[in-house]
Amino acid sequence: MKAGSLSVRQEPVRVVPDRTQTERTVPTARHHVQSKRNRLLLFVSLALTAGFLLTSLASYFVSRASLREQIVGHELPLTRDSVYSEVQRDLLQPIFLSSLMAHDTFVRDWVVDGEKDPDQMIRYLDEIQQKYGAFTSFFVSERTRLYYQTAGILKQVKETEERDRWYFRVREMKEPYEINVDPDMANDDAMTIFINYRVFDRQGNYIGATGVGLTVYAVRDILARYQKDYGCTVFFTDRQGHIVLRSSNSTLVGDDLADIPGLEEIAAEILAGPQHPLLYHSATEGTVHVNARYVAELGWNLVALQPEGGKVRGIQRALLANLGICAFITTIVLTFINMTLGSYQRRIERMATTDSLTGLHNRQAFDILYSTMAQDCRRRQVECALMLLDIDHFKAVNDTHGHLAGDAILRQVAGVTRSCIRASDILCRWGGEEFIVMLRDCPLADARRIAEEVREAIARVRVLHGGNEVQITVSGGLTPVDPAEDQDCALLRADQSLYRAKANGRNRVEEA
Numbered sequence: 001m002k003a004g005s006l007s008v009r010q011e012p013v014r015v016v017p018d019r020t021q022t023e024r025t026v027p028t029a030r031h032h033v034q035s036k037r038n039r040l041l042l043f044v045s046l047a048l049t050a051g052f053l054l055t056s057l058a059s060y061f062v063s064r065a066s067l068r069e070q071i072v073g074h075e076l077p078l079t080r081d082s083v084y085s086e087v088q089r090d091l092l093q094p095i096f097l098s099s100l101m102a103h104d105t106f107v108r109d110w111v112v113d114g115e116k117d118p119d120q121m122i123r124y125l126d127e128i129q130q131k132y133g134a135f136t137s138f139f140v141s142e143r144t145r146l147y148y149q150t151a152g153i154l155k156q157v158k159e160t161e162e163r164d165r166w167y168f169r170v171r172e173m174k175e176p177y178e179i180n181v182d183p184d185m186a187n188d189d190a191m192t193i194f195i196n197y198r199v200f201d202r203q204g205n206y207i208g209a210t211g212v213g214l215t216v217y218a219v220r221d222i223l224a225r226y227q228k229d230y231g232c233t234v235f236f237t238d239r240q241g242h243i244v245l246r247s248s249n250s251t252l253v254g255d256d257l258a259d260i261p262g263l264e265e266i267a268a269e270i271l272a273g274p275q276h277p278l279l280y281h282s283a284t285e286g287t288v289h290v291n292a293r294y295v296a297e298l299g300w301n302l303v304a305l306q307p308e309g310g311k312v313r314g315i316q317r318a319l320l321a322n323l324g325i326c327a328f329i330t331t332i333v334l335t336f337i338n339m340t341l342g343s344y345q346r347r348i349e350r351m352a353t354t355d356s357l358t359g360l361h362n363r364q365a366f367d368i369l370y371s372t373m374a375q376d377c378r379r380r381q382v383e384c385a386l387m388l389l390d391i392d393h394f395k396a397v398n399d400t401h402g403h404l405a406g407d408a409i410l411r412q413v414a415g416v417t418r419s420c421i422r423a424s425d426i427l428c429r430w431g432g433e434e435f436i437v438m439l440r441d442c443p444l445a446d447a448r449r450i451a452e453e454v455r456e457a458i459a460r461v462r463v464l465h466g467g468n469e470v471q472i473t474v475s476g477g478l479t480p481v482d483p484a485e486d487q488d489c490a491l492l493r494a495d496q497s498l499y500r501a502k503a504n505g506r507n508r509v510e511e512a
Contacts, residue, residue, distance in 0.1 A: 121139055140167050140208050150186075228249065360435070374487070458473065475507065
């Protein structure tokens with residue numbers, strides 16, 4: 001190797017271009033790509049959101065339909081029938097006891113014998129009450145109209161008194177007994193379910209009415225327990241729709257079906273014995289399901305109301321949770337897509353504007369960069385120049401030493417040129433063995449000096465390849481840039497100057 005020569009290994013010489021220059025000068029292309037990316041992200045976002053939303057809503061509606069089927073087909077009928085069974089069970093013993101009293105020979109004989117000793121009837125009623133745990137027991141004689149009770153003779157019933165009309169109704173009815181709810185005068189007017197049983201002598205003549213009373217609190221407790229356990233409202237109405245019995249914790253407003261908002265519209269169907277599930281809408285409870293049954297023993301309708309809101313709220317919370325999860329997953333997916341697309345976009349931008357061999361801007365980037373430089377020169381009213389470089393006898397180098405040597409020389413020329421020009425200048429690989437330099441804010445005299453420094457620096461380089469020393473020289477064409485002229489005009493002048501440099505012996509710079 002000659003003294004003063006430079007040995008260059010085969011590893012690539014990485015030339016890092018001024019990326020900020022490129023990023024500042026490709027806003028239109030980047031904006032176009034960014035716009036497409038935003039549209040893609042919007043589409044993916046809408047697709048994911050729509051998919052998750054449809055899935056969640058479908059799940060919600062299916063769950064709500066299943067819940068309604070459960071309420072209508074199972075819970076309400078079960079609650080209604082359970083209440084009916086318990087009420088019926090509680091009424092069976094009083095009905096049986098009243099029947100036993102009405103057919104007791106003592107009662108018949110005592111009445112037929114003229115009711116001579118009232119204490120006998122009073123003791124009998126007291127024994128019945130104590131033995132069977134009845135709330136009250138009674139007998140009313142048709143002959144004397146006296147009302148016998150465990151505490152004694154309560155009163156004499158009269159047709160003119162409102163509170164005595166029950167007896168005269170029982171006297172005229174065809175059925176053997178009735179069940180009605182009335183205040184019990186013998187027990188401080190406590191509301192009582194009475195079983196009123198007609199009594200006949202051996203000839204079939206009506207001789208009075210007997211029976212026992214069951215406090216309504218027992219039935220109310222049943223209704224309250226079911227309302228607490230199942231969240232439903234259970235109550236009894238008479239055949240006219242008047243609410244005759246409800247639980248102590250009932251929230252019903254009004255004393256008649258027609259008084260309950262929403263329920264008044266289906267009151268007639270409830271009283272007629274519905275053949276299909278009923279529902280109505282309440283302002284406070286939303287959708288309310290209705291199930292009813294006629295209780296023949298009482299002559300009442302047993303009505304069960306089940307609000308849907310409390311049960312649906314759980315499904316609604318699940319829907320909101322699903323939507324929250326969907327939003328979280330969508331955000332993660334979109335963030336990942338955005339990061340991935342951004343990474344690919346930056347890689348594609350680098351590939352589109354960077355020469356892979358030398359790491360310099362390529363010809364595509366030059367078109368954008370030149371336009372920006374020209375606009376900057378025109379705006380600031382400064383001088384700029386363009387320099388075109390060509391490696392001398394490059395084809396001969398490739399033919400003699402191979403393309404790997406040619407690649408090493410290209411990388412070395414790029415590195416040396418980059419080290420000689422200013423940070424504000426832009427170096428591009430024009431193609432093949434040609435390079436182009438855009439000298440920003442640079443009068444022609446300064447451009448000439450820079451061009452000579454580049455040429456001399458490259459001429460001092462010696463590349464050692466395969467044991468052979470290769471000397472490098474370049475020819476250059478220099479031209480000032482007129483911001484008002486077309487890019488091709490400046491390139492043509494630079495190319496013509498380069499051609500003159502080649503023609504005048506190479507390893508020189510000519511200017512237009």
